[in-house]
Amino acid sequence: MSIAHSQVAQAQVVFVVSHDRAHAELLAPALADAEVFSIPDAETLLREAHVRPPAVALLYADTRGVPLAEVLPLLRQRAELAGTYWLAVGRQGLGALLASGADALVSDATPVGALALQVRTLLGRAAQHRDLEGRIAQYQRRLETWEHEERVRDQLVHMLVHDLKNPIAAVMGLLEVVEDDHRVPDDARDLVKVARDETGHLLHLAVNMLDVRKIQAGKMHLRPELVFSPMFEEVVEQARGDVGSGLRDRHMQVEVAPNLSPTRADPEILRRVLANLVSNALKHTITGGVIQLHIWQNEDETYVTVRDDGEGIPAEDLPNLFAAFEQSRLTLHGRFDTGMGLAFCKLAVEEHGGRIWAESERGRGSTFTFTLPLAQDGEDDDFVELLS
Structure with missing residues (x-):
């Protein structure tokens, strides 16, 4: 044949x-x-x-x-x-x-019959192998397509953020100058303040989007330091400044436990996480609302909680709260949000080796809590040697 x-x-x-x-x-x-x-x-x-x-x-x-x-x-x-x-x-x-x-x-x-039976068994296995190879090739093509789309998406996000950051920062600076000008009428100054706050919000959206992509790609490297109570207080104040003037209409209560054991964390990333959580609390509270920030420790971890007395988050929204492009459907404000802020918080906290979660009750507000690992004994000893 x-x-x-x-x-x-x-x-x-x-x-x-x-x-x-x-x-x-x-x-x-x-x-x-x-x-x-x-x-x-x-x-x-x-x-x-x-x-x-x-x-x-x-x-x-x-x-x-x-x-x-x-x-x-x-x-x-x-x-x-x-x-x-x-x-x-x-x-x-x-x-x-x-x-x-x-x-x-x-x-x-x-016998020929028995030999043919064995060959047919092997033919079946070969067909299965061939089918499996076809599926693997199909999945490989899908993976290559996905990787290509991810690269294009990363390049697009990077380009957009970097092209937007400078003009947004310039607009914020100009609005701040106008707001501080005594010649501007009070009613116009209020409008300028709103414009500056919304511009700051736009800048946060852009930066969070870029940072989420960096962490997901493993391109954001932490610069951890030993953080004590005074540095926690300093980072909290910086985060409050990042949130902007919207906090003037809220009652912000901060409590940092004294004499905290050293926590290993990147202060700049910690500042960003706190700013995002406080901004989220601000978004869900009305004028005159209360936002509480509390930092304390147990034997193993440092705990940070941000609590508000806003409208709360529906139970069905809690499971996906920290996913990118997800946000609670129940909000007091019509402001658009990509959900990147909370997604960044989750990725950043987990990158530190900590955990983050949310608890909420309709009409009773929400509480966001995250943990950070304490410094190891050797790291603490090194810090003491530097001081001695």
């Missing part, structure tokens, strides 16, 4: 490698759903296996010419033959074929 003229699918191709053509002629009728080819020697096997990779190849150990045990390792290295099953057939020389990579052994005295 000529290989060149066969149009049978790869999964149904069977090679019978033997100088005795009768082996293939006897097996072919028992494999009606397969195409059986007689291969006389190792040289022909090397050539034809490249033209039409078989799903199953029966290797008769007594085949004349170059020993099959010598060419089988070469065949097993070919990528197109990765799904081929090699069945060694005979009585002598099977050990060499098995050592060379044969998948199974069978006696040449095995």
